[in-house]
Amino acid sequence: MKFHIRLIPLVATILLCVLGIVLGQWQSRRAIDKERTKELIAAQANLPPVALDAVNVKEMPFRKVALQGEFVSDWPIYLDNRSLHGVAGFYVLMPFRLKESDIHIMVARGWLPRNPNNRLELPKLVTPRGQIHLIGRVRESLDRVLQLGKQAELSPSAIVQNLDIESMRRKTQLKFEDFFVEQISEEPDNLRRDWSQAGNGSEKNRAYAFQWYALSVMAFIFFVVTGFRRGKN
16 A cells, blocks of 8 residues: 555645634634623623723723713614514614714614515614713724625615714714714613624634634545555555
């Protein structure tokens, strides 16, 4: 029995092994990042809210903050393809102007269900008037979904799949801070605030990592076994 090496199977095996290892390591890093994020959120959850100007967002993501001001009610934005407990719906975002300031915060106010018979029909939105006190959680960015087709142009009551602060700046000409706030305080507005927790899903990433590593191992084993068989023949 001899072992016979052929160039094309050798190159294919090397490529598959490298691909599996690289993607496995990528999924492992994602799992570690999610676990660290989950630990950070848990550590911040028991802390009292602080005034927004006391928070260094880059150093204290997910910290609970207190805002005082009013919503810019003529600029709601609806994030599409956000489900809650298996029900399709929207995340409602709206600029929040800080008291005695021209600075705005993009606030994720909550979730509303969509009309299953007409996906473009917007649900009724109730917005508090005047100055309010709001508690929220700082987010550097919101969870993104797969972009399907071309992004809709930003406008009041636009339905979009993802949103970034810079686009809101250009379109509204308002001054925005470079982060979002997820509202967690309750208001009589019929919005649900069962926010999906950042950091969940690390188990899935570890399962994907195992699959990619397994691909590398199987490719190597297959190359060795077929090499011996070809040598015997």
